[in-house]
Amino acid sequence: MQIQTLLQYQSPLGVPVEIKKQTFNCARSAAGRPVKKISFVAGLHGDEWEGLYICHLLSRYLQDLKTTHAESFLGEINIYPAANPQAVCEGTRLTPFFSVDANRSFGAGGADSLPEYVASDLFEDIRSSSDLAVDIHASNQRLLELPQIRIVEEFDLSLTPLASECNVDLVWVHPMAGVFRSTLAYNLNKARVPALVVETGICLRIHPEFCRQVFLGLVHLMRHVGILKGDDSLEFSVKKPRVVYPREVGSLQAKKSGLFVHQMKLGQNVQEGEKAGEIIDPIQGRVLEEVRFPFSGMLFTVCENPVVYEGAPLARAALDQPAGK
Protein backbone atom coordinates (compact mmCIF):
# COMPACT_ATOMS: atom_id res chain seq x y z
CA MET A 1 0.00 0.00 0.00
CA GLN A 2 1.22 3.46 -0.85
CA ILE A 3 0.11 6.73 0.70
CA GLN A 4 0.42 9.74 -1.57
CA THR A 5 -0.27 13.41 -1.03
CA LEU A 6 -2.24 14.38 -4.08
CA LEU A 7 -2.71 18.00 -3.17
CA GLN A 8 -1.34 20.44 -0.66
CA TYR A 9 -1.59 24.12 0.16
CA GLN A 10 -0.12 26.23 2.91
CA SER A 11 -2.14 27.66 5.76
CA PRO A 12 -1.24 31.05 7.28
CA LEU A 13 0.62 29.16 10.03
CA GLY A 14 2.96 27.83 7.39
CA VAL A 15 1.57 24.34 7.94
CA PRO A 16 0.60 22.42 4.82
CA VAL A 17 -2.96 21.21 4.42
CA GLU A 18 -2.71 17.89 2.61
CA ILE A 19 -5.18 15.59 0.94
CA LYS A 20 -3.91 12.03 0.96
CA LYS A 21 -4.90 8.84 -0.72
CA GLN A 22 -3.98 5.21 -0.17
CA THR A 23 -3.44 3.06 -3.22
CA PHE A 24 -3.48 -0.73 -3.32
CA ASN A 25 -2.02 -2.15 -6.53
CA CYS A 26 -2.04 -5.60 -8.02
CA ALA A 27 0.76 -7.50 -9.78
CA ARG A 28 -0.61 -6.57 -13.19
CA SER A 29 -0.79 -2.83 -12.51
CA ALA A 30 2.66 -2.91 -10.85
CA ALA A 31 3.89 -4.24 -14.18
CA GLY A 32 2.38 -1.19 -15.86
CA ARG A 33 -0.55 -3.01 -17.49
CA PRO A 34 -4.08 -1.60 -17.47
CA VAL A 35 -6.41 -2.80 -14.74
CA LYS A 36 -9.83 -1.88 -13.43
CA LYS A 37 -9.71 0.91 -10.82
CA ILE A 38 -12.05 1.83 -7.99
CA SER A 39 -12.01 4.81 -5.61
CA PHE A 40 -13.60 5.33 -2.21
CA VAL A 41 -14.04 8.90 -1.01
CA ALA A 42 -15.05 10.07 2.47
CA GLY A 43 -14.90 13.23 4.55
CA LEU A 44 -15.91 15.79 1.92
CA HIS A 45 -18.18 16.99 4.71
CA GLY A 46 -15.94 17.15 7.76
CA ASP A 47 -18.64 16.26 10.28
CA GLU A 48 -19.53 12.94 8.61
CA TRP A 49 -17.27 10.41 10.29
CA GLU A 50 -19.10 7.22 9.37
CA GLY A 51 -17.29 7.33 6.02
CA LEU A 52 -13.88 7.78 7.61
CA TYR A 53 -14.49 4.69 9.70
CA ILE A 54 -15.69 2.71 6.67
CA CYS A 55 -12.48 3.72 4.86
CA HIS A 56 -10.50 2.60 7.90
CA LEU A 57 -12.21 -0.82 7.86
CA LEU A 58 -11.47 -1.13 4.14
CA SER A 59 -7.85 -0.12 4.57
CA ARG A 60 -7.24 -2.52 7.46
CA TYR A 61 -8.84 -5.41 5.59
CA LEU A 62 -6.90 -4.68 2.40
CA GLN A 63 -3.58 -4.36 4.25
CA ASP A 64 -4.15 -7.78 5.88
CA LEU A 65 -5.20 -9.25 2.57
CA LYS A 66 -2.03 -7.94 0.94
CA THR A 67 0.07 -10.00 3.36
CA THR A 68 -2.08 -13.14 3.39
CA HIS A 69 -3.63 -13.30 -0.10
CA ALA A 70 -1.73 -10.90 -2.37
CA GLU A 71 -3.05 -12.82 -5.38
CA SER A 72 -6.60 -11.65 -4.53
CA PHE A 73 -5.85 -8.17 -5.90
CA LEU A 74 -6.89 -7.97 -9.56
CA GLY A 75 -7.23 -4.20 -9.89
CA GLU A 76 -6.27 -0.89 -8.32
CA ILE A 77 -8.01 0.45 -5.20
CA ASN A 78 -7.76 4.09 -4.14
CA ILE A 79 -9.01 5.34 -0.81
CA TYR A 80 -9.44 9.06 -0.04
CA PRO A 81 -10.41 8.80 3.64
CA ALA A 82 -10.45 12.53 4.45
CA ALA A 83 -11.08 14.43 1.22
CA ASN A 84 -11.60 17.69 3.13
CA PRO A 85 -8.94 17.51 5.85
CA GLN A 86 -9.53 20.96 7.36
CA ALA A 87 -13.23 20.31 7.83
CA VAL A 88 -12.55 16.85 9.29
CA CYS A 89 -10.12 18.29 11.84
CA GLU A 90 -12.76 20.77 13.00
CA GLY A 91 -15.75 18.47 12.62
CA THR A 92 -17.66 20.91 10.44
CA ARG A 93 -19.77 20.35 7.33
CA LEU A 94 -18.41 23.46 5.63
CA THR A 95 -14.72 23.97 4.95
CA PRO A 96 -13.52 26.19 7.80
CA PHE A 97 -12.10 29.64 6.97
CA PHE A 98 -13.78 29.62 3.54
CA SER A 99 -17.27 28.60 4.76
CA VAL A 100 -18.02 26.66 1.60
CA ASP A 101 -19.60 23.28 1.07
CA ALA A 102 -16.91 21.16 -0.59
CA ASN A 103 -19.55 18.92 -2.14
CA ARG A 104 -21.13 21.93 -3.87
CA SER A 105 -17.87 23.05 -5.46
CA PHE A 106 -17.47 20.64 -8.37
CA GLY A 107 -18.05 21.29 -12.04
CA ALA A 108 -17.79 25.07 -11.62
CA GLY A 109 -16.24 25.34 -15.09
CA GLY A 110 -13.44 27.56 -13.79
CA ALA A 111 -11.84 27.95 -10.40
CA ASP A 112 -12.16 31.35 -8.69
CA SER A 113 -11.35 30.45 -5.10
CA LEU A 114 -9.01 28.11 -3.26
CA PRO A 115 -11.82 25.62 -2.45
CA GLU A 116 -12.71 25.53 -6.16
CA TYR A 117 -9.09 24.84 -7.13
CA VAL A 118 -8.94 22.09 -4.56
CA ALA A 119 -12.22 20.64 -5.86
CA SER A 120 -10.99 20.77 -9.42
CA ASP A 121 -7.65 19.04 -8.64
CA LEU A 122 -9.32 16.47 -6.40
CA PHE A 123 -11.90 15.75 -9.09
CA GLU A 124 -9.23 15.24 -11.71
CA ASP A 125 -7.30 12.88 -9.45
CA ILE A 126 -10.38 10.79 -8.63
CA ARG A 127 -11.58 10.77 -12.24
CA SER A 128 -8.24 9.55 -13.55
CA SER A 129 -7.96 6.91 -10.78
CA SER A 130 -11.40 5.37 -11.19
CA ASP A 131 -13.50 3.17 -13.42
CA LEU A 132 -15.97 3.20 -10.55
CA ALA A 133 -16.20 5.48 -7.48
CA VAL A 134 -18.06 5.49 -4.20
CA ASP A 135 -18.58 8.74 -2.26
CA ILE A 136 -19.56 8.04 1.33
CA HIS A 137 -21.69 10.45 3.35
CA ALA A 138 -23.56 10.46 6.63
CA SER A 139 -26.66 12.55 6.91
CA ASN A 140 -26.86 16.06 8.34
CA GLN A 141 -27.10 16.83 12.05
CA ARG A 142 -30.79 16.11 12.16
CA LEU A 143 -31.56 12.93 10.25
CA LEU A 144 -30.42 9.37 10.95
CA GLU A 145 -30.29 7.18 7.85
CA LEU A 146 -30.38 3.44 7.28
CA PRO A 147 -27.43 2.40 5.04
CA GLN A 148 -28.55 3.35 1.55
CA ILE A 149 -27.35 4.40 -1.87
CA ARG A 150 -28.87 7.40 -3.65
CA ILE A 151 -29.02 7.65 -7.41
CA VAL A 152 -30.14 10.51 -9.63
CA GLU A 153 -32.78 9.17 -12.06
CA GLU A 154 -30.76 9.78 -15.22
CA PHE A 155 -28.09 7.30 -14.03
CA ASP A 156 -30.56 4.63 -12.88
CA LEU A 157 -29.76 2.06 -15.57
CA SER A 158 -26.01 2.10 -15.12
CA LEU A 159 -25.86 2.56 -11.34
CA THR A 160 -28.72 0.57 -9.82
CA PRO A 161 -27.23 -2.86 -10.73
CA LEU A 162 -23.95 -1.83 -9.04
CA ALA A 163 -25.71 -0.30 -6.02
CA SER A 164 -27.62 -3.55 -5.57
CA GLU A 165 -24.32 -5.33 -4.80
CA CYS A 166 -23.38 -3.07 -1.86
CA ASN A 167 -25.19 -4.79 1.03
CA VAL A 168 -27.26 -1.69 1.79
CA ASP A 169 -30.88 -1.76 2.92
CA LEU A 170 -32.15 0.58 0.27
CA VAL A 171 -31.36 2.09 -3.12
CA TRP A 172 -33.24 5.33 -3.63
CA VAL A 173 -33.56 6.52 -7.22
CA HIS A 174 -34.66 10.15 -7.00
CA PRO A 175 -35.32 13.00 -9.45
CA MET A 176 -32.63 15.44 -10.46
CA ALA A 177 -32.42 18.74 -8.56
CA GLY A 178 -30.21 21.78 -9.12
CA VAL A 179 -28.16 21.15 -5.98
CA PHE A 180 -26.74 17.91 -7.37
CA ARG A 181 -25.11 19.66 -10.32
CA SER A 182 -22.16 20.77 -8.20
CA THR A 183 -21.57 17.48 -6.36
CA LEU A 184 -18.62 15.14 -6.82
CA ALA A 185 -20.74 12.12 -7.75
CA TYR A 186 -22.90 13.92 -10.31
CA ASN A 187 -19.85 15.31 -12.06
CA LEU A 188 -18.08 11.93 -12.03
CA ASN A 189 -21.16 10.31 -13.55
CA LYS A 190 -21.29 13.05 -16.18
CA ALA A 191 -17.60 12.33 -16.89
CA ARG A 192 -18.56 8.66 -17.45
CA VAL A 193 -17.13 7.37 -14.20
CA PRO A 194 -20.01 5.55 -12.50
CA ALA A 195 -20.21 7.00 -8.99
CA LEU A 196 -22.39 5.78 -6.14
CA VAL A 197 -23.38 7.95 -3.18
CA VAL A 198 -23.66 6.08 0.12
CA GLU A 199 -25.66 7.74 2.90
CA THR A 200 -25.51 6.07 6.27
CA GLY A 201 -25.98 6.98 9.92
CA ILE A 202 -25.82 10.58 11.05
CA CYS A 203 -23.09 13.16 11.22
CA LEU A 204 -20.79 13.59 14.26
CA ARG A 205 -21.29 9.93 15.24
CA ILE A 206 -20.09 6.48 14.23
CA HIS A 207 -22.55 3.59 14.07
CA PRO A 208 -20.20 0.58 14.00
CA GLU A 209 -22.90 -1.87 12.88
CA PHE A 210 -23.89 0.30 9.88
CA CYS A 211 -20.24 0.90 9.02
CA ARG A 212 -19.50 -2.83 9.11
CA GLN A 213 -22.52 -3.49 6.88
CA VAL A 214 -21.35 -0.92 4.30
CA PHE A 215 -17.74 -2.11 4.54
CA LEU A 216 -18.81 -5.68 3.70
CA GLY A 217 -20.94 -4.32 0.88
CA LEU A 218 -17.98 -2.46 -0.62
CA VAL A 219 -15.78 -5.57 -0.38
CA HIS A 220 -18.52 -7.47 -2.18
CA LEU A 221 -18.77 -4.72 -4.82
CA MET A 222 -15.02 -5.04 -5.50
CA ARG A 223 -15.38 -8.80 -5.87
CA HIS A 224 -18.43 -8.35 -8.09
CA VAL A 225 -16.67 -6.03 -10.54
CA GLY A 226 -13.50 -8.14 -10.59
CA ILE A 227 -11.15 -5.91 -8.61
CA LEU A 228 -10.78 -8.45 -5.79
CA LYS A 229 -10.98 -12.23 -5.91
CA GLY A 230 -13.09 -13.86 -3.20
CA ASP A 231 -11.04 -15.20 -0.31
CA ASP A 232 -11.78 -17.42 2.65
CA SER A 233 -10.68 -14.84 5.23
CA LEU A 234 -13.92 -12.92 4.90
CA GLU A 235 -17.12 -14.72 4.04
CA PHE A 236 -20.52 -13.16 4.47
CA SER A 237 -23.92 -13.06 2.88
CA VAL A 238 -25.04 -9.99 0.96
CA LYS A 239 -28.35 -8.27 1.55
CA LYS A 240 -30.38 -7.44 -1.57
CA PRO A 241 -31.58 -3.88 -1.13
CA ARG A 242 -35.06 -2.65 -1.82
CA VAL A 243 -34.88 -0.31 -4.83
CA VAL A 244 -37.34 2.57 -4.53
CA TYR A 245 -38.42 5.19 -7.06
CA PRO A 246 -39.92 8.62 -6.24
CA ARG A 247 -43.53 7.37 -5.92
CA GLU A 248 -42.40 4.66 -3.52
CA VAL A 249 -40.95 7.07 -0.95
CA GLY A 250 -43.17 8.64 1.69
CA SER A 251 -42.22 11.70 3.68
CA LEU A 252 -43.52 12.82 7.05
CA GLN A 253 -43.15 16.53 7.79
CA ALA A 254 -43.76 18.66 10.86
CA LYS A 255 -46.93 20.75 10.68
CA LYS A 256 -45.88 22.82 13.71
CA SER A 257 -42.63 24.23 15.11
CA GLY A 258 -41.63 22.87 18.50
CA LEU A 259 -39.84 19.90 20.07
CA PHE A 260 -40.37 16.56 18.37
CA VAL A 261 -40.42 13.59 20.76
CA HIS A 262 -40.72 10.10 19.27
CA GLN A 263 -39.91 6.42 19.60
CA MET A 264 -39.43 5.63 15.89
CA LYS A 265 -36.76 3.10 14.92
CA LEU A 266 -34.92 2.78 11.62
CA GLY A 267 -36.12 -0.25 9.69
CA GLN A 268 -39.44 -0.30 11.56
CA ASN A 269 -42.55 -1.16 9.53
CA VAL A 270 -45.25 1.37 10.28
CA GLN A 271 -48.93 1.62 9.36
CA GLU A 272 -50.85 4.62 8.10
CA GLY A 273 -52.49 6.43 11.02
CA GLU A 274 -50.11 4.96 13.60
CA LYS A 275 -48.65 7.49 16.02
CA ALA A 276 -45.09 8.61 15.21
CA GLY A 277 -44.61 11.00 18.12
CA GLU A 278 -45.60 14.43 19.40
CA ILE A 279 -44.54 17.98 18.76
CA ILE A 280 -44.68 19.81 22.04
CA ASP A 281 -44.59 23.44 23.06
CA PRO A 282 -41.92 23.63 25.77
CA ILE A 283 -43.11 27.02 27.06
CA GLN A 284 -46.85 26.40 27.39
CA GLY A 285 -46.61 22.71 28.29
CA ARG A 286 -49.00 21.76 25.47
CA VAL A 287 -48.97 19.13 22.76
CA LEU A 288 -49.05 21.08 19.48
CA GLU A 289 -49.33 18.14 17.15
CA GLU A 290 -49.92 14.46 17.58
CA VAL A 291 -47.85 13.22 14.66
CA ARG A 292 -49.25 10.24 12.74
CA PHE A 293 -47.81 8.45 9.73
CA PRO A 294 -49.55 9.41 6.48
CA PHE A 295 -48.27 6.15 4.90
CA SER A 296 -47.55 2.47 5.52
CA GLY A 297 -43.98 1.39 4.91
CA MET A 298 -40.48 0.78 6.24
CA LEU A 299 -38.74 3.74 7.90
CA PHE A 300 -35.31 4.51 6.44
CA THR A 301 -34.86 8.05 7.78
CA VAL A 302 -35.78 9.35 11.22
CA CYS A 303 -35.36 12.79 12.75
CA GLU A 304 -32.89 12.72 15.64
CA ASN A 305 -32.68 16.41 16.51
CA PRO A 306 -35.80 17.36 18.45
CA VAL A 307 -35.81 21.06 17.53
CA VAL A 308 -38.07 21.31 14.50
CA TYR A 309 -39.58 24.08 12.43
CA GLU A 310 -42.79 23.71 10.47
CA GLY A 311 -42.00 21.73 7.30
CA ALA A 312 -39.06 19.85 8.83
CA PRO A 313 -38.67 16.23 7.68
CA LEU A 314 -39.48 13.88 10.56
CA ALA A 315 -39.26 10.53 8.76
CA ARG A 316 -39.04 8.91 5.34
CA ALA A 317 -40.27 5.47 4.41
CA ALA A 318 -40.12 2.97 1.57
CA LEU A 319 -43.86 2.62 0.95
CA ASP A 320 -45.75 -0.68 0.94
CA GLN A 321 -47.80 0.66 -2.00
CA PRO A 322 -46.60 3.33 -4.45
CA ALA A 323 -48.28 6.69 -3.82
CA GLY A 324 -51.32 7.42 -5.99
CA LYS A 325 -52.39 3.75 -6.17
Added chain:
Amino acid sequence: MKKQILSLTTPLGQSVPLYKNVWGSTKKGKSLSIVGGLRGNQFNGMRLLARLSGFLDAVEKGEAAGFEISGSVQIIPLGNLFAVQSGTRNWTFDNLNFDLAFPGYDQGEPTDRIAHCLYRHTFESDFALAVHSYDARYQELAHARLFHGDRKARKLADGLGLRAVREIRETSVSELQLISQWRERGVAALMLCPGETGTLDTGLCENLFGKLVDLMIGAGVLNSANRTPEKTEVSFYSPKEEVELKSSYAGLFIPERSVGDELRAGDKLGEIRDIYSGEILEEITAPGEGLLVGLRVYPLVYQSETLATLVAKKSRWPFSF
Protein backbone atom coordinates in the same frame (compact mmCIF):
# COMPACT_ATOMS: atom_id res chain seq x y z
CA MET B 1 -47.04 50.35 2.55
CA LYS B 2 -45.61 47.56 4.67
CA LYS B 3 -47.29 44.20 4.07
CA GLN B 4 -46.67 40.89 5.77
CA ILE B 5 -46.15 38.17 3.16
CA LEU B 6 -45.17 35.19 5.30
CA SER B 7 -45.05 34.24 8.95
CA LEU B 8 -42.76 31.61 10.42
CA THR B 9 -42.99 30.18 13.90
CA THR B 10 -39.97 29.34 16.05
CA PRO B 11 -39.85 26.16 18.18
CA LEU B 12 -40.70 28.37 21.19
CA GLY B 13 -43.86 29.62 19.52
CA GLN B 14 -42.71 33.10 18.47
CA SER B 15 -43.97 34.38 15.09
CA VAL B 16 -41.37 35.87 12.78
CA PRO B 17 -42.91 37.93 9.95
CA LEU B 18 -41.50 38.51 6.47
CA TYR B 19 -42.47 41.91 5.04
CA LYS B 20 -42.47 43.71 1.77
CA ASN B 21 -42.96 47.41 1.11
CA VAL B 22 -45.15 48.26 -1.87
CA TRP B 23 -45.95 51.47 -3.75
CA GLY B 24 -48.08 52.20 -6.79
CA SER B 25 -50.27 49.76 -8.59
CA THR B 26 -49.35 46.73 -10.69
CA LYS B 27 -52.38 47.56 -12.86
CA LYS B 28 -50.58 50.49 -14.47
CA GLY B 29 -47.11 50.87 -15.89
CA LYS B 30 -44.02 48.79 -15.33
CA SER B 31 -43.11 46.92 -12.16
CA LEU B 32 -39.84 46.73 -10.26
CA SER B 33 -38.94 44.39 -7.40
CA ILE B 34 -35.91 44.78 -5.16
CA VAL B 35 -34.83 42.07 -2.74
CA GLY B 36 -32.11 42.48 -0.12
CA GLY B 37 -30.81 40.84 3.04
CA LEU B 38 -29.99 37.53 1.38
CA ARG B 39 -27.33 37.24 4.06
CA GLY B 40 -27.44 38.41 7.64
CA ASN B 41 -24.46 40.77 7.41
CA GLN B 42 -25.14 42.93 4.35
CA PHE B 43 -25.48 46.26 6.10
CA ASN B 44 -25.01 48.56 3.10
CA GLY B 45 -27.89 46.79 1.39
CA MET B 46 -30.10 47.13 4.48
CA ARG B 47 -29.36 50.85 4.81
CA LEU B 48 -29.82 51.46 1.10
CA LEU B 49 -33.22 49.78 0.95
CA ALA B 50 -34.42 51.51 4.12
CA ARG B 51 -33.37 54.85 2.61
CA LEU B 52 -35.15 54.07 -0.65
CA SER B 53 -38.29 52.92 1.18
CA GLY B 54 -38.41 56.17 3.16
CA PHE B 55 -38.09 58.14 -0.08
CA LEU B 56 -40.87 56.19 -1.83
CA ASP B 57 -43.14 56.67 1.20
CA ALA B 58 -42.55 60.41 0.88
CA VAL B 59 -43.27 60.29 -2.87
CA GLU B 60 -46.53 58.46 -2.24
CA LYS B 61 -47.57 60.99 0.38
CA GLY B 62 -46.77 63.82 -2.05
CA GLU B 63 -43.91 65.04 0.16
CA ALA B 64 -41.18 64.64 -2.48
CA ALA B 65 -41.73 67.53 -4.83
CA GLY B 66 -41.71 66.70 -8.51
CA PHE B 67 -41.77 62.92 -8.04
CA GLU B 68 -44.66 60.61 -8.77
CA ILE B 69 -44.93 56.82 -8.86
CA SER B 70 -45.91 55.84 -12.38
CA GLY B 71 -45.73 52.06 -12.12
CA SER B 72 -45.25 49.78 -9.15
CA VAL B 73 -42.30 49.17 -6.87
CA GLN B 74 -41.91 46.57 -4.16
CA ILE B 75 -38.96 46.15 -1.83
CA ILE B 76 -38.29 43.14 0.36
CA PRO B 77 -35.46 44.53 2.47
CA LEU B 78 -34.69 41.48 4.62
CA GLY B 79 -34.92 38.08 2.97
CA ASN B 80 -32.84 35.82 5.16
CA LEU B 81 -34.67 36.75 8.38
CA PHE B 82 -33.11 34.27 10.75
CA ALA B 83 -29.56 35.05 9.59
CA VAL B 84 -30.26 38.73 10.27
CA GLN B 85 -31.49 37.78 13.72
CA SER B 86 -28.49 35.57 14.46
CA GLY B 87 -26.10 38.23 13.11
CA THR B 88 -24.38 35.79 10.82
CA ARG B 89 -23.91 35.37 7.09
CA ASN B 90 -26.06 32.21 7.00
CA TRP B 91 -28.72 31.13 9.45
CA THR B 92 -26.79 29.06 11.99
CA PHE B 93 -29.55 26.45 12.31
CA ASP B 94 -29.21 25.12 8.77
CA ASN B 95 -26.02 26.87 7.59
CA LEU B 96 -27.42 26.91 4.07
CA ASN B 97 -26.26 29.44 1.52
CA PHE B 98 -29.52 31.34 1.04
CA ASP B 99 -28.25 32.79 -2.24
CA LEU B 100 -28.51 29.23 -3.62
CA ALA B 101 -31.96 28.33 -2.24
CA PHE B 102 -34.13 29.41 -5.19
CA PRO B 103 -36.86 28.90 -6.32
CA GLY B 104 -37.49 27.36 -2.88
CA TYR B 105 -40.41 25.23 -1.76
CA ASP B 106 -43.56 26.42 0.01
CA GLN B 107 -43.99 23.22 2.05
CA GLY B 108 -40.34 22.97 3.12
CA GLU B 109 -38.33 24.25 6.05
CA PRO B 110 -37.97 27.99 6.81
CA THR B 111 -35.19 28.66 4.28
CA ASP B 112 -37.16 26.91 1.50
CA ARG B 113 -40.36 28.73 2.43
CA ILE B 114 -38.77 32.18 2.53
CA ALA B 115 -36.98 31.56 -0.79
CA HIS B 116 -40.21 30.42 -2.39
CA CYS B 117 -42.11 33.40 -1.00
CA LEU B 118 -39.51 35.88 -2.34
CA TYR B 119 -39.61 34.20 -5.73
CA ARG B 120 -43.41 33.99 -5.89
CA HIS B 121 -43.81 37.68 -5.03
CA THR B 122 -41.30 38.89 -7.62
CA PHE B 123 -41.17 36.66 -10.70
CA GLU B 124 -43.91 38.54 -12.54
CA SER B 125 -42.09 41.87 -12.35
CA ASP B 126 -40.72 43.57 -15.43
CA PHE B 127 -37.49 44.44 -13.63
CA ALA B 128 -35.80 43.00 -10.56
CA LEU B 129 -32.73 43.70 -8.50
CA ALA B 130 -31.10 41.48 -5.90
CA VAL B 131 -29.02 43.62 -3.58
CA HIS B 132 -26.32 41.21 -2.59
CA SER B 133 -22.69 41.41 -1.60
CA TYR B 134 -20.29 38.57 -1.22
CA ASP B 135 -17.41 37.59 0.97
CA ALA B 136 -16.77 39.80 4.00
CA ARG B 137 -13.06 39.17 3.59
CA TYR B 138 -12.93 41.37 0.48
CA GLN B 139 -13.42 45.05 -0.10
CA GLU B 140 -15.60 45.29 -3.20
CA LEU B 141 -16.25 48.16 -5.54
CA ALA B 142 -19.98 48.88 -5.72
CA HIS B 143 -20.93 47.36 -9.05
CA ALA B 144 -23.62 45.43 -10.89
CA ARG B 145 -23.46 41.81 -11.96
CA LEU B 146 -25.38 39.96 -14.60
CA PHE B 147 -25.02 36.74 -16.54
CA HIS B 148 -22.75 37.02 -19.54
CA GLY B 149 -24.80 37.71 -22.66
CA ASP B 150 -28.05 38.71 -20.89
CA ARG B 151 -29.12 41.68 -23.06
CA LYS B 152 -32.19 42.68 -21.03
CA ALA B 153 -30.03 42.87 -17.92
CA ARG B 154 -27.39 44.92 -19.75
CA LYS B 155 -29.99 47.54 -20.58
CA LEU B 156 -31.08 47.73 -16.95
CA ALA B 157 -27.45 47.97 -15.80
CA ASP B 158 -26.94 50.85 -18.18
CA GLY B 159 -29.80 52.67 -16.45
CA LEU B 160 -28.28 52.02 -13.03
CA GLY B 161 -25.20 53.95 -14.06
CA LEU B 162 -22.52 52.26 -11.96
CA ARG B 163 -19.15 52.49 -13.67
CA ALA B 164 -18.39 48.75 -13.58
CA VAL B 165 -20.67 45.89 -14.59
CA ARG B 166 -19.27 42.39 -14.31
CA GLU B 167 -20.73 39.81 -16.63
CA ILE B 168 -20.41 36.56 -14.76
CA ARG B 169 -20.31 33.15 -16.34
CA GLU B 170 -22.78 30.47 -15.40
CA THR B 171 -21.58 27.75 -13.06
CA SER B 172 -22.90 24.45 -11.77
CA VAL B 173 -24.76 26.31 -9.00
CA SER B 174 -25.94 29.51 -10.69
CA GLU B 175 -29.39 28.17 -11.58
CA LEU B 176 -30.14 28.17 -7.84
CA GLN B 177 -29.66 31.94 -7.60
CA LEU B 178 -32.58 34.32 -7.48
CA ILE B 179 -31.37 36.36 -10.48
CA SER B 180 -31.10 33.18 -12.52
CA GLN B 181 -34.68 32.21 -11.62
CA TRP B 182 -35.86 35.70 -12.57
CA ARG B 183 -34.06 35.49 -15.90
CA GLU B 184 -35.74 32.12 -16.57
CA ARG B 185 -39.09 33.89 -16.20
CA GLY B 186 -38.11 36.66 -18.60
CA VAL B 187 -37.53 39.34 -15.93
CA ALA B 188 -34.78 41.88 -16.66
CA ALA B 189 -32.71 41.11 -13.55
CA LEU B 190 -29.50 42.35 -12.05
CA MET B 191 -27.46 41.89 -8.95
CA LEU B 192 -26.42 45.12 -7.28
CA CYS B 193 -23.33 44.60 -5.11
CA PRO B 194 -23.30 47.54 -2.68
CA GLY B 195 -19.65 47.49 -1.61
CA GLU B 196 -18.17 45.62 1.29
CA THR B 197 -20.08 43.02 3.34
CA GLY B 198 -20.09 43.34 7.13
CA THR B 199 -19.55 47.11 7.26
CA LEU B 200 -21.73 50.18 6.78
CA ASP B 201 -20.69 52.99 4.45
CA THR B 202 -23.37 55.68 4.62
CA GLY B 203 -21.75 57.87 1.95
CA LEU B 204 -21.76 55.00 -0.49
CA CYS B 205 -25.38 54.17 0.39
CA GLU B 206 -26.40 57.76 -0.38
CA ASN B 207 -24.64 57.58 -3.72
CA LEU B 208 -26.31 54.26 -4.56
CA PHE B 209 -29.67 55.66 -3.49
CA GLY B 210 -29.31 58.30 -6.22
CA LYS B 211 -28.43 55.59 -8.74
CA LEU B 212 -31.55 53.61 -7.82
CA VAL B 213 -33.74 56.69 -8.19
CA ASP B 214 -32.27 57.15 -11.68
CA LEU B 215 -32.86 53.49 -12.46
CA MET B 216 -36.51 53.79 -11.41
CA ILE B 217 -36.98 56.83 -13.64
CA GLY B 218 -35.29 55.02 -16.53
CA ALA B 219 -37.43 51.93 -15.97
CA GLY B 220 -40.59 54.03 -16.03
CA VAL B 221 -41.80 53.22 -12.52
CA LEU B 222 -41.07 56.71 -11.23
CA ASN B 223 -41.72 60.09 -12.88
CA SER B 224 -39.75 63.15 -12.10
CA ALA B 225 -40.57 66.66 -13.22
CA ASN B 226 -37.12 68.05 -12.66
CA ARG B 227 -34.56 65.27 -12.23
CA THR B 228 -32.63 64.11 -15.26
CA PRO B 229 -30.70 60.90 -14.64
CA GLU B 230 -27.00 61.56 -14.38
CA LYS B 231 -25.06 60.22 -17.37
CA THR B 232 -22.25 57.89 -16.35
CA GLU B 233 -20.03 55.89 -18.63
CA VAL B 234 -20.79 52.26 -17.84
CA SER B 235 -18.21 49.62 -18.71
CA PHE B 236 -19.22 46.00 -19.10
CA TYR B 237 -16.55 43.43 -18.37
CA SER B 238 -16.84 39.90 -19.69
CA PRO B 239 -15.39 36.96 -17.72
CA LYS B 240 -12.38 37.12 -20.03
CA GLU B 241 -11.75 40.72 -19.06
CA GLU B 242 -11.19 39.89 -15.40
CA VAL B 243 -8.03 38.70 -13.73
CA GLU B 244 -7.53 37.42 -10.23
CA LEU B 245 -4.20 37.85 -8.52
CA LYS B 246 -3.39 34.94 -6.22
CA SER B 247 -1.10 34.44 -3.27
CA SER B 248 1.92 32.24 -3.93
CA TYR B 249 2.58 32.15 -0.19
CA ALA B 250 0.51 31.93 2.94
CA GLY B 251 0.90 34.67 5.56
CA LEU B 252 -0.32 38.16 6.35
CA PHE B 253 -1.48 40.20 3.35
CA ILE B 254 -1.08 43.94 3.76
CA PRO B 255 -2.97 45.86 1.07
CA GLU B 256 -1.65 49.21 -0.18
CA ARG B 257 -4.44 50.24 -2.56
CA SER B 258 -8.22 50.56 -2.51
CA VAL B 259 -10.96 49.35 -4.78
CA GLY B 260 -11.80 51.85 -7.49
CA ASP B 261 -8.12 52.58 -8.16
CA GLU B 262 -7.09 52.58 -11.81
CA LEU B 263 -3.85 50.62 -11.92
CA ARG B 264 -1.01 50.50 -14.39
CA ALA B 265 1.29 47.59 -15.07
CA GLY B 266 3.74 47.12 -12.22
CA ASP B 267 1.75 49.09 -9.62
CA LYS B 268 2.11 47.49 -6.22
CA LEU B 269 -1.14 46.31 -4.60
CA GLY B 270 0.29 44.96 -1.38
CA GLU B 271 2.60 42.40 0.07
CA ILE B 272 2.52 39.12 1.93
CA ARG B 273 4.62 38.93 5.04
CA ASP B 274 5.66 35.96 7.13
CA ILE B 275 3.68 35.96 10.36
CA TYR B 276 6.64 34.95 12.52
CA SER B 277 9.50 36.99 11.05
CA GLY B 278 7.71 39.83 9.27
CA GLU B 279 9.88 39.08 6.24
CA ILE B 280 8.34 39.99 2.86
CA LEU B 281 7.45 36.77 1.08
CA GLU B 282 5.80 38.26 -1.98
CA GLU B 283 4.93 41.61 -3.50
CA ILE B 284 1.67 41.68 -5.41
CA THR B 285 1.77 43.89 -8.48
CA ALA B 286 -0.67 44.60 -11.30
CA PRO B 287 0.19 42.59 -14.39
CA GLY B 288 -1.29 45.28 -16.61
CA GLU B 289 -3.58 48.26 -16.59
CA GLY B 290 -6.99 47.77 -15.03
CA LEU B 291 -9.63 48.82 -12.52
CA LEU B 292 -9.33 47.30 -9.05
CA VAL B 293 -12.78 45.90 -8.22
CA GLY B 294 -11.99 43.48 -5.40
CA LEU B 295 -9.28 43.53 -2.74
CA ARG B 296 -8.56 41.22 0.15
CA VAL B 297 -8.97 43.04 3.47
CA TYR B 298 -9.01 40.05 5.81
CA PRO B 299 -5.27 39.80 6.29
CA LEU B 300 -4.70 36.09 6.95
CA VAL B 301 -4.32 34.28 3.66
CA TYR B 302 -3.73 30.74 2.56
CA GLN B 303 -1.54 29.91 -0.39
CA SER B 304 -3.41 30.22 -3.74
CA GLU B 305 -6.12 32.54 -2.45
CA THR B 306 -7.44 35.47 -4.45
CA LEU B 307 -5.94 38.76 -3.22
CA ALA B 308 -7.27 41.14 -5.84
CA THR B 309 -9.55 41.22 -8.86
CA LEU B 310 -8.87 43.56 -11.74
CA VAL B 311 -11.00 44.28 -14.76
CA ALA B 312 -9.87 45.89 -18.00
CA LYS B 313 -11.35 46.31 -21.44
CA LYS B 314 -9.57 43.91 -23.74
CA SER B 315 -8.74 46.66 -26.20
CA ARG B 316 -6.72 48.36 -23.47
CA TRP B 317 -4.66 45.33 -22.57
CA PRO B 318 -1.02 45.26 -23.40
CA PHE B 319 -0.89 41.86 -21.73
CA SER B 320 -2.80 38.63 -21.69
CA PHE B 321 -3.85 36.95 -18.49
